[in-house]
Amino acid sequence: MTEKALKIAVLVRTMPTANYENALRGLGAVPVVLRERFDPEEYDGLLLPGGDDVDPARFGQENCGSEGIDQELDALQFGMLDRFIQRKKPVFGICRGHQVLNIYFGGDLIQDLGEEKNLRHRRWNGQDRVHETDTEADSWLGHLYGERYAVNSAHHQALGRIGEGLRVSSRSGDGVVEALEHEMLPVWSVQWHPERMCFANARTDTVDGSLALRYFLQQCEKGGLE
16 A cells, blocks of 8 residues: 555454454555554554453443453453554454444443344354445445445444444444444444455455455554544
């Protein structure tokens, strides 16, 4: 995308990252998988990927459906997210990362969508679900994909109360918040998995996820400023 490739921090502890790395490389960026604290100034942006659930104590709730909690991962991601936010450096959240961002800004989660909605949203037999989303025309995703389009889905939790400064960009037909953008900061997120909707993982039943990732990289190139 640029003469000097953008360095994007992908922050995890144990989960596989090949799909994220391949998608970012496909767009000309250099993904760097990190599993401990680091200096944000060495990177152009932060990608918070998918994964298991955040400890509900972080948004003031008892556990009533959260799974696979990793408090070390929570501490690492929330700590590094804060350092990026304080420096106003671009951040992109995917699935769990979408939820982490909402919690960071003071929002909370629905810890389990329940049987009916999980049939539309939760991964089944290792396969993503697919559903349509309704998107605000003047949002970042509206400019990329239009107001209605199909995405993949692999989650059993959803955003509840929306965090301060965050704007809902799109929702599924049953009301699940599918994307966010911050009103002032270079922060964007999606509940779906664009890295599983592009390049070698491109699908015929969804939009091209590389457009969302490319948008994030373009903002990183500009330092997060519109």
